Amino acid sequence: MNTATQNLENDHVYILRLIDVMGKMVLNCATDTVHMEMVVNLIKTYADGFHHAKEEKVLFPLLVEKGFSNEQGPVSVMLHEHVEGREFVTGISRRIDVYKAGNVSALPEIYQYMQGYVDLLRAHIGKENNVLFRMADKALSNDEQLSLLNKFAAIENQYEKGQIAESILEIEGLEAFYLEDVPETISPASGL
Ligand SMILES: [Fe+2]
Ligand SMILES: [Fe+2]
Numbered sequence: 001m002n003t004a005t006q007n008l009e010n011d012h013v014y015i016l017r018l019i020d021v022m023g024k025m026v027l028n029c030a031t032d033t034v035h036m037e038m039v040v041n042l043i044k045t046y047a048d049g050f051h052h053a054k055e056e057k058v059l060f061p062l063l064v065e066k067g068f069s070n071e072q073g074p075v076s077v078m079l080h081e082h083v084e085g086r087e088f089v090t091g092i093s094r095r096i097d098v099y100k101a102g103n104v105s106a107l108p109e110i111y112q113y114m115q116g117y118v119d120l121l122r123a124h125i126g127k128e129n130n131v132l133f134r135m136a137d138k139a140l141s142n143d144e145q146l147s148l149l150n151k152f153a154a155i156e157n158q159y160e161k162g163q164i165a166e167s168i169l170e171i172e173g174l175e176a177f178y179l180e181d182v183p184e185t186i187s188p189a190s191g192l
Contacts, residue, residue: 004059004140004148005133011051012125018042018171019118024178026111026118033100035177036110038170040093046167047121048089050159052082055128058151059136066139074132081124088117 022039030036060079064070070079091113098106140148156164 001142001145002149003137003145004054004152005136005145007149007152008051008054008059009129009133011046011054012129014168014171015047015051015121016125017175018047019121021171021174021178022114023118026115028178029107029111030178031107033096035174036092036096038174039114040089040096042167042170042174043085043089043117045159046164046171048082048086050155050164050167053155054152056082058148058155062144062148063136063139068135068139074127074135078124078128078132081120085117085120085124088113088120092117 018039024030025035025039056079060068060070060075063075068075070076092110095106095110095113099110
């Protein structure tokens with residue numbers, strides 16, 4: 001059976017792929033502001049827009065109805081981490097503008113905020129996949145999981161047709177640029 005928690009875990013796969021790209025951009029000291037802005041837009045549209053809307057507007061409220069606390073425990077921790085993530089993204093976005101205005105000292109700050117977001121989201125997704133969603137699976141009936149899936153579909157319908165698929169294509173495009181295996185080069189020492 002398709003479950004709402006599995007649906008969210010599928011989103012996590014793409015979010016993890018996006019944060020792998022961000023990690024590589026930091027490692028490579030990437031300076032392409034078009035790519036940086038694409039990353040910010042992808043977080044705003046896909047990770048924090050589409051995915052977090054499904055969690056915050058649909059899953060978490062039902063879990064609270066089922067007796068989970070939204071003031072302490074896993075739901076409240078997840079909500080708090082979503083807020084922290086937004087602060088990192090605001091930091092990235094503001095520093096991109098400063099860098100674009102010609103201030104190169106903003107670049108290391110962009111990397112700091114990007115790495116902060118990567119570390120936060122990687123741990124956050126681990127907690128959701130391994131702890132909160134497993135608790136949710138135990139608490140929710142099959143009918144409730146299906147009803148959540150219908151509400152997720154309604155959220156997707158609020159986006160322009162094809163926009164979510166387009167976000168995934170953009171993540172794949174960035175991935176091909178930053179994470180593609182570097183082909184082995186023939187070493188001059190090999191004599192070939
Ligand atoms: Fe989350
Ligand atoms: Fe999530």
